[in-house]
Amino acid sequence: MINRNISAKLKELLSSFPAVALMGPRQVGKTTLANEPFLTKESIYLDLESPSDLAKLSEPELYLKQHRDKLVILDEVHRLPNIFQVLRGIIDQNRREGILAGSYLLLGSASIDLLRQSGESLAGRIAYVNLDPLNLIEVGNANLNKLWFRGGFPDSFLAKQDIKSNQWRANFIKTYLERDIPQFGPRIPAETLRRFWTMLAHEQANMINASKLARNLGVDSKTIANYLDLLVDLLLVRKLQPWHQNIGKRLLKSPKIYVRDTGVAHSLLNIDSFEDLLAHSTVGASWEAFIVENVLSILPKSVTPNFYRSSGGAEIDLILSFGKEIWAIEIKRSLTPKVEKGFYHGCETIIATQRFIVYPGEEAYPLKNDVTAISLSELMKRIENI
Known part of the structure; x- marks a missing residue:
């Protein structure tokens, strides 16, 4: 079993808040993590996709009050949206009786719905934490290429053979399209959404061109925006926003799109x-997506990620803003990476305090103009040490 980095954070939140929402895509390991012994109190697990477990909550207030001394884990909590108001009442009663933390752990696969439903009822009573696919720190640098190719979903990464990993991912995609996504959004034909998802994979790490996607899919731009928002909400796709500071430059303002798990x-x-x-034409874009998702998986919530691109060609793949510190990160597949002028110009514009090129090698060494060539694992360690 692979230890997940957020275990300590989850334990800390459960000791401080009455309810904690653990969010992440399906099959990312939420249930496994939730059933670890986080607290000294006993826990009870309910899968709300199970008819028998759902039946136990036909009278939710009565059932939950019977288990006030336990950590109640509610999996796929979006299945029972009226539960949040019930939880609020019990939490408030618990507080009056001195039970202040560690009562409920809510697991969800759709971020916006869960945030909206829980936020309306449980404001001030709930904390949120994301579980991403496995990252390089969790699996070790020796597994870098395996993690890049297979992605970070545990069953895919841990498969005994590539063919088994491929089969798992194919089934994952099929199940999401045919069973899971219809639960969350409008009825979209599975084949249409597969084509759209595949188009995004072809456009990995590029700025979104909604008109092009709409034309290729035979729909309008508003429909493209709806499809994209759905995949973002399901934590399958990321929109990385452009640097937005008012710096007197003509900046391109469309977000960059990443299919978050490279294996998928x-x-x-x-x-x-x-x-x-x-040998594939998308290898460079795939490498960039792999680096970006690994880095973002360990970022504190206070850190804002962006990218920079100007109409004049200046470009920075990833910008991390740590308060007054601004890190500029370029991503290259070459073992002998070279810095382009556009990166230097971008660094000068945003006043970058640290400049890195992430490359596949292991040695960190200086390049000109205060740029450091660095491995992904070393960059992640430096971020964790901030």
């Missing part, structure tokens, strides 16, 4: 082996 992106593109990946 590779399956959508029918990339069946690491060798196929290295």
Whole structure:
């Protein structure tokens, strides 16, 4: 079993808040993590997709009050939206009786719905934490290429053979399209949404061109925006926003799009082996997505990620703002990375305090103009040490 980095954070939140929402895409390991022994108190687990477990909550207030001495874990909590008002009443009663923390752990696969439903009823009573797919710190640097190719969903990463990993990801995509997504959004034909998801994989790490996507899919731009918002809400796709400071430059303002798990992106593109990946036209974009998602998986909430691109060609793949510290990060697949002028110009514009090029090598070494070539694992360690 792989230890997850957020275990300590989750334990801390459960000791401080009456309710904690653990959010992440399906099959990312939420249930496994939730059933670890976080607190000294006993826990009880209810899967709200199970008819028998759901039946136990036919009278939710009565059932939950019977288990006030336990940590109640509610999986796929979006299935029972009226539960949040009940939880509020019990939490408030518990507070009056001195039970202040560690009562409920809510697991959800759709971030916006869960945030909205819980936020309206449980404001001030709930904390939120995301569980992302496995990252490089969790699996170790020796597994970098395996993690990049297979992605970070535990069953995909831990499969005994690539063919088993490929099969798992193919089934994951099929199940999401045919069973899971219809639960959250409008009835979209599975094949239409597969085509859209695949288009995004082809456009990995690029700025979104809604008109192009709409034309290729035979729909309007508003429909594209709705499809994209759905995949973002399900934590399957990321929109990375452009640097927005008022710096007197003509900046491009569309977000960059990432299919968040590279293994899923590779399956959508029918990339069946690491060798196929290295020969594929999207290899550079896939590497960028892999770096970005690993870095963002460990960022504190206070850190804002962006990218920079000007109409004149200046570009920075990833910007991290740590208060007064601004880190500029360029991402290259080459073992002998070279810095382009556009990166230097971008760094001068945003007044970057640290400048890095992430490359596949292991040694950190200086380049000109205060740029450091660095491995992904070393960059992640430096971020964790801030």
